[in-house]
Amino acid sequence: MSDVVSTQVQLAERPTGWPTEDTFRTVEVTYGDLAPGQVRVVNEFVSVDPYMRGRMNDVKSYVPPFALGETMTGGAVGRVVESASDDVPVGAAVLHQHGWRDVAQEDARGFQVVPEIPGAPLSLYLGIFGLTGLTAYVGLTAVADLHEGDTVFVSGAAGAVGTATGQIARLLGAGRVVGSAGSAEKVALLTDRYGYDAAFNYKDAPVRRQLREVTPDGVDVFFDNVGGDHLEAALDRMNTGGRIALCGAISQYNDTERTPGPDNLANAVTRGLMLKGFTLPSYMDHAERFRELMTGWFAAGEIAYDETVVDGIENTPQAFLDMMRGGNVGKMVVRTGA
Amino acid sequence: MSDVVSTQVQLAERPTGWPTEDTFRTVEVTYGDLAPGQVRVVNEFVSVDPYMRGRMNDVKSYVPPFALGETMTGGAVGRVVESASDDVPVGAAVLHQHGWRDVAQEDARGFQVVPEIPGAPLSLYLGIFGLTGLTAYVGLTAVADLHEGDTVFVSGAAGAVGTATGQIARLLGAGRVVGSAGSAEKVALLTDRYGYDAAFNYKDAPVRRQLREVTPDGVDVFFDNVGGDHLEAALDRMNTGGRIALCGAISQYNDTERTPGPDNLANAVTRGLMLKGFTLPSYMDHAERFRELMTGWFAAGEIAYDETVVDGIENTPQAFLDMMRGGNVGKMVVRTGA
Structure with missing residues (x-):
């Protein structure tokens, strides 16, 4: 085990209208040894999605607003590099909601182990498979x-x-x-x-x-x-x-x-x-049926997809803004580069 | 049998905005002997309803627009005074859609025989029973x-x-x-x-x-x-x-x-x-169940109702306008006085 520095993007202030460079700030967080039950995940991709704009407001909605001064949560996929949990082993691909950071270190229960998709990147779990x-x-x-x-x-x-x-x-x-x-x-x-x-x-x-x-x-x-x-x-x-x-x-x-x-x-x-x-x-009770159908369609070559990939966790705010302005085709994701 | 004069209100021109006195005209139509299968009905009440405003426009909708120069159709209740139909006998109370006229003479199939409502006027068939x-x-x-x-x-x-x-x-x-x-x-x-x-x-x-x-x-x-x-x-x-x-x-x-x-x-x-x-x-497939429920509720004294009654078939346009402006409590009906 060893310490690791995680680069994370936080909500610095609540935007009025379009978010600006003051809306977010990038911080570095050092994680030490795993606590029992924790895993350390190096993210491959994090997601930027339109619904996130609503969560930046301090308004009661179907999900609570993002907390001010904390790291933006949201979909992300990565691989387990250290584990203190039997359920989520080292090497596993995982989907989680810890959001805009290149390394996540949290309780294993917050990570869902997902199967590899033959011939496709994990980022599809943020897109058509997700x-x-x-x-x-x-x-x-x-x-x-x-x-x-x-x-x-x-x-x-x-x-x-x-x-x-x-x-x-x-x-x-x-x-x-x-x-x-x-x-x-x-x-x-x-x-x-x-x-x-x-x-x-x-x-x-x-x-x-x-x-x-x-x-x-x-x-x-x-x-x-x-x-x-x-x-x-x-x-x-x-x-x-x-x-x-x-x-x-x-x-x-x-x-x-x-x-x-x-x-x-x-x-x-x-x-x-x-x-x-x-x-x-x-509607999460439809997820299992959907995953079955999509797996079949994808294997049969019935599904086309595009991704707009932005490199670097520190560029996540810009990727979010570009997506809101329509600068993407298909799913916009950020490749952390970690 | 004898001739009868029916006073009827027709759509004279399509209104722009609020209907005016030019929108409608009152005419007298003389009915002669019944044709086979016809009945003659003296209306007790005719209905004025908000949806009628939409039908005055020449716009495709769920019901066709009112025909220009013809008598306004819509709900009415009355009694059969002459009949050339075995299905709709003299004396029967009937509900129909022949609208703004004091006497209707048409094919019997356009009239629905309805039971008397104990202690209540037939106009309820234009309101809570209708x-x-x-x-x-x-x-x-x-x-x-x-x-x-x-x-x-x-x-x-x-x-x-x-x-x-x-x-x-x-x-x-x-x-x-x-x-x-x-x-x-x-x-x-x-x-x-x-x-x-x-x-x-x-x-x-x-x-x-x-x-x-x-x-x-x-x-x-x-x-x-x-x-x-x-x-x-x-x-x-x-x-x-x-x-x-x-x-x-x-x-x-x-x-x-x-x-x-x-x-x-x-x-x-x-x-x-x-x-x-x-x-x-x-949703007409719900009508039978509704009639059963309403009959029970009404008999049990569970239903209050008010009617705003305007007298005289020739006052139907004014009653319609008063209703559109909120001048009614409960159902607005016109008592034909025929």
């Missing part, structure tokens, strides 16, 4: 009750959840899958690589008009990662009995003023629409 | 999945649907029922007569503040007849897993501009809320 993929699956099935043949619209379709959602919708029998993204390159990826039947760049023209053009038969399921004009456009295109999974509203997370909602919510009455918000903690 | 009561029942059960002990908030609680909703919620086991209305008199009726635990006048102070005061433990089910600031206030008070039945948005039916939606729809994500719009045509 909460990202599960979010797509749960939103389509348990929340939006996807039926075979449905037309599905996904906003923010080139993001981590969106790239998973289009593929899973297709594999579950959707009739037509369309998506929006914020650049021509992303739009091309959606149709060329991620199985979308059509896609558009929401910066090119009003979403209302573009969505109408790609959904001649309307929309049955809308998986919303964006909110704002996307939700409004979808409400106009929803078919009777349509279902909307409200997964997020990244367009508004850094707003400092309250943003008016869609001006056509009355369509929900006349068309019998359901809108349902969700977050994963209520 | 689609109004069914709307309340379906919204609470099939749409909002009411659970025993839930706190229920009803907007527009002194209206036809609202007075039924509070009582039905209580009878189905709600833990606490609160409502909003637009005058001190209505607020008093809600708590004194309709079983509401608390109520407030939405004109007295912001709904957000008043709702908070009467729901110390938050809201589990919101039955929304109003929209606008009521929906916004409710979204702030909803408990995790809460359900919102979107029944109508009477505050906006006469708007000529699109109205921004609630500024806090993001709460639906973090709290896992469901919002579901509904209209009755999709």
